[in-house]
Amino acid sequence: MPPISQRELLIKTFRKNKTSAVGLVMSFLLILIALFSPLISPYNPVEQDMTLMHAPPSWAHPFGTDSYGRDQFSRILWGARVSLVVGVLSVLFAMVVGIPLGMLGGYKGGRIDNLVLRFIDIFMSFPIVILGLLVLAIMGPGLMKIVIAIGVALTPRIARLARGSALALRGKEFIEAARAVGQGDAKIMFIHILPNIFGELLVMGTLWVATAIIVEASLSFIGLGVRPPTPSWGAMIRDGLDQLTNAPWLSIFPGVAIFFSVFSFNLIADGLRDISDPKLRG
Amino acid sequence: MIKYTIRRMILVLPTLWAVVTFVFFLIRVVPGGPAVAALGSYATAESIRELEKKMGLDRPILVQYGSFLKDLCRGDLGKSLITNKPISSEIRKALPYTLDLTLGGMLIGIVLGVPIGIMTALKRNQAPDYIGRILSLVGISMPEFYLGILLMYLFAIKLNLFPVLGGGNFNVLSSRLYYLVLPAFTLGIIMTAFISRMVRSSMLNVLREDYVRTAKAKGLRERVVIYKHALRNALIPTVTVIGIYMSILMGGSVLTEIIFSRPGLGKMMVFAVKDRDYIALQSVIIVFSAFVFLFNLLTDILYSIIDPRIEYR
Numbered sequence: 227m228p229p230i231s232q233r234e235l236l237i238k239t240f241r242k243n244k245t246s247a248v249g250l251v252m253s254f255l256l257i258l259i260a261l262f263s264p265l266i267s268p269y270n271p272v273e274q275d276m277t278l279m280h281a282p283p284s285w286a287h288p289f290g291t292d293s294y295g296r297d298q299f300s301r302i303l304w305g306a307r308v309s310l311v312v313g314v315l316s317v318l319f320a321m322v323v324g325i326p327l328g329m330l331g332g333y334k335g336g337r338i339d340n341l342v343l344r345f346i347d348i349f350m351s352f353p354i355v356i357l358g359l360l361v362l363a364i365m366g367p368g369l370m371k372i373v374i375a376i377g378v379a380l381t382p383r384i385a386r387l388a389r390g391s392a393l394a395l396r397g398k399e400f401i402e403a404a405r406a407v408g409q410g411d412a413k414i415m416f417i418h419i420l421p422n423i424f425g426e427l428l429v430m431g432t433l434w435v436a437t438a439i440i441v442e443a444s445l446s447f448i449g450l451g452v453r454p455p456t457p458s459w460g461a462m463i464r465d466g467l468d469q470l471t472n473a474p475w476l477s478i479f480p481g482v483a484i485f486f487s488v489f490s491f492n493l494i495a496d497g498l499r500d501i502s503d504p505k506l507r508g
Numbered sequence: 509m510i511k512y513t514i515r516r517m518i519l520v521l522p523t524l525w526a527v528v529t530f531v532f533f534l535i536r537v538v539p540g541g542p543a544v545a546a547l548g549s550y551a552t553a554e555s556i557r558e559l560e561k562k563m564g565l566d567r568p569i570l571v572q573y574g575s576f577l578k579d580l581c582r583g584d585l586g587k588s589l590i591t592n593k594p595i596s597s598e599i600r601k602a603l604p605y606t607l608d609l610t611l612g613g614m615l616i617g618i619v620l621g622v623p624i625g626i627m628t629a630l631k632r633n634q635a636p637d638y639i640g641r642i643l644s645l646v647g648i649s650m651p652e653f654y655l656g657i658l659l660m661y662l663f664a665i666k667l668n669l670f671p672v673l674g675g676g677n678f679n680v681l682s683s684r685l686y687y688l689v690l691p692a693f694t695l696g697i698i699m700t701a702f703i704s705r706m707v708r709s710s711m712l713n714v715l716r717e718d719y720v721r722t723a724k725a726k727g728l729r730e731r732v733v734i735y736k737h738a739l740r741n742a743l744i745p746t747v748t749v750i751g752i753y754m755s756i757l758m759g760g761s762v763l764t765e766i767i768f769s770r771p772g773l774g775k776m777m778v779f780a781v782k783d784r785d786y787i788a789l790q791s792v793i794i795v796f797s798a799f800v801f802l803f804n805l806l807t808d809i810l811y812s813i814i815d816p817r818i819e820y821r
Contacts, residue, residue: 245645348526351797351804353759356777360531360793363781364538440651444763447653448778463654467767470657471665478661481654489649496645 246497252490267300319377328388391423436491585791605772612692617699625707647701751807
């Protein structure tokens with residue numbers, strides 16, 4: 227097989243692998259919904275109408291109304307914003323912190339690598355939801371604080387991947403060559419190692435966006451999410467839980483929204499993973 | 509073997525100590541300190557001082573840390589800031605509910621996930637493989653609390669087959685299991701998705717190996733090749749990730765307990781957050797991560813038993 231660039235490989239994957247193409251279309255749709263929710267939602271998501279409490283799904287309110295008579299459909303469209311912003315930003319946060327950390331350990335080796343590994347070990351011993359919950363419980367609620375909490379919880383996972391990839395490159399000739407001409411460690415890491423591992427890390431990034439969306443939903447389900455009345459899917463499920471017997475649509479529809487967002491990112495990641503595992507290629 | 513086990517146990521201790529230290533100091537950076545947080549912003553300076561004095565929170569932080577470590581070694585996790593009850597005994601009451609749930613979920617995941625993984629690998633790129641792969645993606649995309657709500661709605665509210673809320677009478681086995689079914693299946697279904705994916709991919713890797721081809725070439729029956737030669741080797745990578753899966757299960761148990769109102773550790777933790785009882789939160793989180801360590805340790809030991817190639821260095 228002739229060598230092909232990563233971009234060609236990406237295009238090829240999406241053409242051949244139908245599942246990741248479907249995932250790409252779905253997540254693109256999700257991004258459009260989040261961007262244009264003010265234009266496409268039929269009602270104001272925070273406007274209350276006590277005469278319409280717990281209305282079942284109808285033509286006027288396709289997903290029914292909640293305990294304050296707010297239109298569920300509009301709230302779900304708006305809720306895409308919180309999920310996507312938290313999902314993407316928290317992974318970016320984890321990458322900005324985790325990649326340099328992992329690279330440092332993998333490239334330098336020895337005692338520094340040991341320190342990095344210890345750090346990863348310590349933070350990986352908390353399940354993601356629990357570490358997120360701990361950080362949020364200390365900082366208090368707020369959109370950016372959720373991003374930080376989930377970002378912190380994902381950082382060791384990203385760092386571990388970056389460390390592994392950097393370690394594999396450490397002994398390569400072009401790195402030796404760069405060192406031989408007298409380039410500094412920082413330059414080698416960011417100019418030679420980073421571009422070579424970035425593609426792979428980006429692939430894993432989409433996988434973690436799916437995780438981050440689930441964790442955000444879980445935290446806002448617990449009540450540690452964005453402040454009301456800002457719509458967030460996890461909080462909507464929690465608010466509907468008391469009414470599960472008489473108004474099940476309050477919990478069921480937001481859950482469908484969470485599921486499809488996570489599912490679309492997992493579909494993309496599933497196809498992309500085949501690229502990073504050459505044995506499964508072709 | 510025993511030497512390896514002991515070595516692994518000793519290696520775990522410094523990391524565990526670092527985790528405990530991290531949680532202790534993180535809890536102390538709560539704005540105003542744990543006592544202010546517990547009493548709320550309207551508390552008088554006097555009542556805050558009183559609570560701090562009673563709980564020893566007025567001492568220098570390193571002194572607090574020293575006595576915290578000393579108590580921890582004796583299994584004493586301090587007293588709740590809200591109820592003033594010893595936290596250790598509360599945890600002892602809650603722990604069995606969480607262990608039942610996580611181990612039950614793992615058992616269901618293994619019993620369903622391994623056969624599904626084998627089947628999808630053997631029927632690669634055929635209908636059962638596609639269906640299995642899509643279903644497993646559905647499983648890993650499903651937040652456990654949502655799956656729990658769906659199962660509860662269907663089997664407890666609509667069909668009335670299982671209890672809606674609670675943990676049952678713990679001393680009566682039938683009641684204990686009856687109340688466990690829905691929560692355990694909530695986690696078990698998600699675990700099935702994770703395990704079947706793992707088994708499928710390692711089975712595919714093994715089926716390509718030379719020794720499998722050799723076994724086939726010497727005329728062994730397909731069943732023998734698959735179950736004796738391939739499966740045993742395919743399960744090794746799966747065992748190594750069971751520790752990670754246990755950590756996912758422990759995280760998932762928190763929300764599952766909230767949904768089904770099971771009086772376990774997760775529920776205790778979320779209530780500690782709500783009551784702003786940071787001492788209870790600190791203790792529950794330490795117990796949680798201690799169990800993650802324990803499960804990782806057991807995984808490593810199990811791994812060394814089933815794979816004789818591991819060196820006991």
